[in-house]
Amino acid sequence: MARIVEAIRMAPTSSGLQPFHLFVIRNAELKSKLKAAANAKDLVTDSSHFLVFAAFDTYTEARIDAVVARHAVERPGTEAALDTYYDTLKASYLPRPDDVNFDHAARQTYNALGFALAAAAELEVDSTPMEGVDNAKFDEILGLKDKGLKSVVALALGTRQAESDWLLPLKKVRTPAYDLVTDLN
Numbered sequence: 001m002a003r004i005v006e007a008i009r010m011a012p013t014s015s016g017l018q019p020f021h022l023f024v025i026r027n028a029e030l031k032s033k034l035k036a037a038a039n040a041k042d043l044v045t046d047s048s049h050f051l052v053f054a055a056f057d058t059y060t061e062a063r064i065d066a067v068v069a070r071h072a073v074e075r076p077g078t079e080a081a082l083d084t085y086y087d088t089l090k091a092s093y094l095p096r097p098d099d100v101n102f103d104h105a106a107r108q109t110y111n112a113l114g115f116a117l118a119a120a121a122e123l124e125v126d127s128t129p130m131e132g133v134d135n136a137k138f139d140e141i142l143g144l145k146d147k148g149l150k151s152v153v154a155l156a157l158g159t160r161q162a163e164s165d166w167l168l169p170l171k172k173v174r175t176p177a178y179d180l181v182t183d184l185n
């Protein structure tokens, strides 16, 4: 789990904003509450660790300043360039409607989700991403509104149960490369 969480933490995001928070849920009672608000229900309670990626509900000056401050500490001498870059970003992001900023933030969670999926596969931890949940109920159960967050996507993780996994022996089905990719060179 530490390695999967570290993959999420290290995932690249637009302008390095990392506009999300990760909830790692092991608590059985909390998982049962979330199960009632999820479609693929058993996945929630069967998982050893149920992850919820929650994106910023919007960008604020304070949220962007926190990123600038972290960079300034970790990369001394870059303050002037940082201020120029993030002042331009603030001028573009802060006047935008909240839903536009949330959509942008939500897209960043998928980078982290992808890193988590790859890390889990490498570690032979089984995983199922889940979008098909009642996000409003998830937000209520996790108290996200007060934190300025909205749930985006969840990830059930657990030990492989080979004997009961009907999907395991089946071939992966994917679009052939000739349909998926156009090489313009």
Ligand SMILES: Cc1cc2nc3c(=O)[nH]c(=O)nc-3n(C[C@H](O)[C@H](O)[C@H](O)COP(=O)(O)O)c2cc1C
Residues within 6 Å of the ligand: 040, 128, 129, 130, 131, 132, 133, 153, 167, 172, 173
């Ligand atoms: C963003 C995303 C959302 C998904 N949402 C769900 C979901 O809500 N419920 C579910 O059972 N599977 C969900 N999946 C799992 C996909 O159906 C699965 O990853 C895909 O079919 C590939 O499966 P395979 O690698 O076993 O072939 C989701 C996958 C992704 C990447």
